[in-house]
Amino acid sequence: MATPLVLSDLYIYPVKSLGGIRVTEAVVEPRGLRHDRRWLIVDERNQFMTQRQTAEMALLNVLPAYNGFLLVHTARPELLPLYIPFEATPERTLFVTIWDDMVFAWRGTPEADSWLSEALGRVCKLVYMSDMVMRGTDGGEVAGYVSFADAYPYLLIGQSSLADLNSRLAQPVPMDRFRPSLVFTGGQAYEEDTWRDFVIGDVTFQGVRPCGRCVVTTIDQKTAQKSAEPLRTMATYRTQNNKVMFGQNVTSPARGTLRVGDVVAVQSYLS
Template sequence: MGAAGSLLLDRLGGTRRPALSGAAWLGAAALGLGAVALGTIVWRRARPRRRRRLQQVGTVAQLWIYPVKSCKGVAVSEAECTALGLRSGHLRDRFWLVINEAGNMVTARQEPRLVLVSLTCEGDTLTLSAAYMQDLLLPIETPATNPVLKCRVHDLEIQGRDCGEAAAQWITSFLKTQPYRLVHFEPHMPPRKPHQMKDAFRPTDQIAYSDISPLLILSEASLADLNSRLEKKVKAMNFRPNIVISGCGVYAEDSWHKLLIGDVELKRVMACSRCVLTTVDPDTGVMSRKEPLETLKSYRLCDPSQQKLYGKVPLFGQYLVPENPGTIRVGDTVYLLDQ
């Protein structure tokens, strides 16, 4: 058995050693097996208790970033998902804001024609554009000498660095109602906490100038269902989603509690309650104050038990928060995480 024992030890230890006696060989074998068993136990303890199952529920059809709150969206093929929302290069979701002289936010609720204004980025230059207006070029880095203003978004204070007189005059000239200014949120500034508005959010969740959530998701199927009830069709842009999903059932997004898209986990917080902004035509900047809001009220009100959270307004789309940073791309499979 000496030769066999020597061969086995060669395989275990990787070197040729003299044959051991029967008792010594058994002791060494037991020690080796014990080490393997211990390693197995440690590995098993380090593994999660159970593997998370993935269920494919759709595909990312569109990704949208709205650099200026209430202004035109920018369609992107991929975006970095951050705690404060989507980012593509220098463009970040709702990182610019129009304010009045009192520092209060101005949106398409008050100025519907804001939806006709776009902010794009090329190289180190931002461009403000609108019909019948000369493009305004701005530096990506707002000069540090510009003042930081106190602003208010949905009753919560937040800072914004003034983008300068040229931007203020451009916005004011386009809207033709009263003096306005454009401000920019900088990453070092304290973010707003949606938990202060809705308990459904966690104290750690944060936003810049978004209404209440860093991400809004909507499905093509839900939009198609709504349009089947309307005389005049509406677009996804009426609802300003960040992520549009295809390949799922009607209102399937209502029941998605945790998603995996690319390498990003997303947690559903609550449904999005809809207001008069949805009645602004994104192509004309005209507010009807009726549709699609009136039709949504006929079949998308919350259960009476949830009125404390949602009130008596219709729900359409879902608010999510990222659990980790990562990248999301158009064409990514959307998985439902089994918890």
């Protein structure tokens, strides 16, 4: 008998490229899970910042606080925690660039800008994507919108895939190296690569294509230290069209609520 497929973990990343929050349930909205990557840090030229260039962003952890606020903290004792709201207000605005997209954004507070600039050692600003912004998914081949995520609203990874990768590594890596939003147990390693239409609980999703991985996978999310792995090992057996693939990019036209423990049902497969 086949092992049942079950949603085992849910993650949101309220501020792009900072620490994620593991949750037991999450609301599905048109551009992704509620609160996921709606905040973005940009540099003095209003260009988006990620761990690719600033690995120290991994050391800024995010937690839900109270009364609609997030708490951002670091191990540096001289920096008291930063509180930011889940949503911004349109009091100050600017245009920011993320990949090939230039989008309208709402500014965070001057206090947040100062705190992040001190924490990261360079001038930066915190901005928010409002519901008015219509940023399309990568390439436009799939209808839908996305937050400040790289290209698609969701990243799906099976625990079997991580287990297979770790069996090839001298030092296993945790799931947080890959920053997924949806994690499931059951099934075969890398079977998520083949999924097209599937349902989690009562929410429908559509697999688009495997996710090309970058140097962020080589950054220890607890220390910000870089190494060659796991990218080097993945390149030996997960390379397609000169990209190293791990996890499946996913979209959803639906609304609803996901809960850890929901059953996953695959309805069709990519050709």
